[in-house]
Amino acid sequence: MNIRRLADHLNISIGTVSRALNNRPGVHPETLEKVLKAATELGYVANQSGRSLRRGATNTIGFVIETGHPAHQAGDQFFYVVLDAMNLYLAEQRYDLVILPCHSADDPVEFLSRVIARGIVDALVMTATRRVDHRIAQLAKSKLPFMTLGRSETPGNYSWIDLDFEGVARRSVQEAVKLGHRRIAVGLPDNDVALGYHYKAGYLKGLAEAGIPVDESLLIRVPTSELGGFSLGKQVAGMAGQPTALLLCSEVTAAGVYAAFAEMGIEAGRDISVVAFRENPLMRFLNPAPACFRLDLDALGTRLGETVLDLLSPDEEIGRRRGEIVPLTFVQGKSLQPPRNPA
Template sequence: MAITIVDVALKAGVSPSTVSRVISNDSRISQKTSKKVRKIMEELGYHPNMMAKSLVTKTTHNLGIILPRPAEELFRNQFFSEIIRGIVTKAASSGYDVLMTTGINADEEEAAVRRLVQGRVVDGIIMLSSRQDEHIISFLKDRNFPFVLVGRSEHHADIISVDNDNVAAAYDVTKKLLEQGHERIAFMSGPANLTVSKDRFSGYHKALLEAGFPLRNEYICEAGFTAESASQAAMDLMNLKNRPTAIITIDDVIAFGVIRTLWNNGMLVPEQCSVVGFNNTIMSEMCLPPIASVDIGIYQMGISAAHTLISTIKGEGYGQARIIVPHQLIWRESVSVPDASNVKTTG
């Protein structure tokens, strides 16, 4: 015979409603009682029927994650695996499971979100990127469905988001390179339709203007979030007559691609060109030379996104619409003071 919630309650010496509250992680139940009930559940081999529970409570205890497109590039980038680790860690400790979905284009992505929301498959959604085209945000807002954006929305200032100050982060990197004597600094962006690309470019531009250096279009280029996509962009920069002495890349993966390309073409980092990345992933430490990077607290962003969404689902509210996770510059051997004797021009 299957073990029921009544069996657990009898052995634990509590009411069935108390057992139900323990299963739901109700804050009104003391830690001592919760620990006791869970121990009895384990001893008896009791597993809650979450499907039946969701029919009663009209909750699923599932969180949805909308992965950015294209999905085939997603797990090649440690940013996403690390932020998902933070989300899953917080979700699991709060009694939630996580579902992930995406699409190969905007229409498929929107259809996936509609299935999650209209089918009541999840209680809330975390979006892992922000683009100029924000149909999904409008869809979720219109239905008053709980969601959190990782990033900054250009058109919806009132939504809850978890982000860095990407303008300040790129400004700080550029300013530090300028202070080290670099005057020809290139910026290698991610896809132009991403808000993070625009914000980091703004910070780079601001630092140059303050230092009295003009923005040079030939030093601005775009790459995807793969090492391969950085290769041609890196060569275009290094083939310039007055090539840059430093390159700021929007991601450690791109920085790695730049360093590998320069190395394969007989150019040394940082002797002939300094390279800086973003995200401070494990790759930045393992690369030769180790990559100077901006630590944006990826894991903490995941924790914060899940915590904020769960609080919103529970109706506990949240004091601020935009949560900013601090950044930190991690200077490593991929950056050095520029040596004029090694910075040659090409005809």
């Protein structure tokens, strides 16, 4: 299926089809949707070069990342380190890695439709996975191999790697309870990203194991950013029945929480204990140092590279879809102390 046949099938000019596939202006939204849908369903692959066409591969892996969100800006180095390690591994296997940025203003399903139609990569790694993720359903209809960083409840036979958000939250509650904390708040993402769901599940399990009833007012949703953390810190510090401990689903919010506490005369550890999600070099400037969890980002990047290349293996056993949860190691910090006034 080439662009001429695709245009004939749709009874649309080649120029219009080309503009739609390349996201050029001047294409009616209904026409754009029709072209992208047909390209996916009919297996259209762009002719990137004669060499790639002859061997049937581009030797390129795509990494889809959402941009325009505070969590992906300068405050967090997560993707820089992971991509560097993944790129190194793929280069050793004679593959190139390309980053495919989908801006928050774009429709993510439409964005993926264009990527699939252009045929610029042999496989995809998708991030920012949602509990119900329409991008997965879109990819499952195509022939393009893919995996996700993060689990989803969307049906399909696809590989995924996820961090142990549930285990981290559960352990965080356990560490707080051991010190005598009973009123434990948690900061969760304000969107439908799957990691927030798993973190909440671990938090609830930890409370249940300790025999602590759930107080919905202590489950606080804020944007995953420094500003979101500032809002979270303000809310927690201003509560009438102030919590003695606060768990953070994302380390990105930690700086904002500490800033809010300082403004309101609250000291982390002394007044409210804090347990952040992942150890981040930027958090070493926070005083007292937050308790958190350590993750080998280089190993994660290498594992992503191994898993996505497995999808391209002619060996059915190697290429079999699989899921993997990556554990993290607890790191004690001075921000986690016994409560001043235990319940």
